[in-house]
Amino acid sequence: MPRPNHQNMSPEALALVATRFKILAEPVRLQILQHLETGESSVTDITNSVRSTQPNISKHLKILQDEGLVARRQDGNTVYYRIADESVFELCEVVCGSLKVKFAERSAMFG
Amino acid sequence: MPRPNHQNMSPEALALVATRFKILAEPVRLQILQHLETGESSVTDITNSVRSTQPNISKHLKILQDEGLVARRQDGNTVYYRIADESVFELCEVVCGSLKVKFAERSAMFG
DNA sequence: TGAGCATATAACTATGTAGTTATATTGTCA
């Protein structure tokens, strides 16, 4: 199905899109985002939820914040992170739908 | 904005979602997919369009095919690839919308 | 059959980054 009226993106623009996908291409970061879907959470709570080490979680949170996907709020000694870009959930839903089809097809290959 | 009624995905499922994002996290692969958006294309044509080497394009095409994003058709000496999963374009649109907002916000930081 | 073309694969190098351990920073409270 050709799409003649489509405006192509430049390689540079596509590289920025690829960067966004790369940010989302880490299981731990997806776990963090899923955890934050229920609301703001401290680094300690995220660390316990995701079952990784605190420095690793902090590093991932910094990556997510630099990309604008989460936001930071400090209250005393504790730092709270929250979702800053809801589009990540839309992306995950689209991927889940696609994966469901993909695995259903492959499952059907065995009768 | 908490979402109490949301069913969490297992870490294993999230890992599969992350894998899909990883496939899309390479600029050359996005260029290939964009090229194929206009219709089926041979490896040679893709190689010329994306301006990479033929072995590199073949490798990326194999990765895209294994993930079910493109399909392969051989006609004599020539192999044609086509889009097999249209969801990739929906994903790119969502990302583009998010990036537009992100860069607009950062641009606004400078008045 | 043999030459030539299109595509795929193998072997290799270089680079990016996730995770770990150790430590620094910053805030609270006695």
Next chain:
DNA sequence: TGACAATATAACTACATAGTTATATGCTCA
């Protein structure tokens, strides 16, 4: 102020993979 707690950073290791070069595979046609 000093001890402790929460978070961030630095230095390092291990591993995955993009790209390259060389070569293999497989098809067509004279």
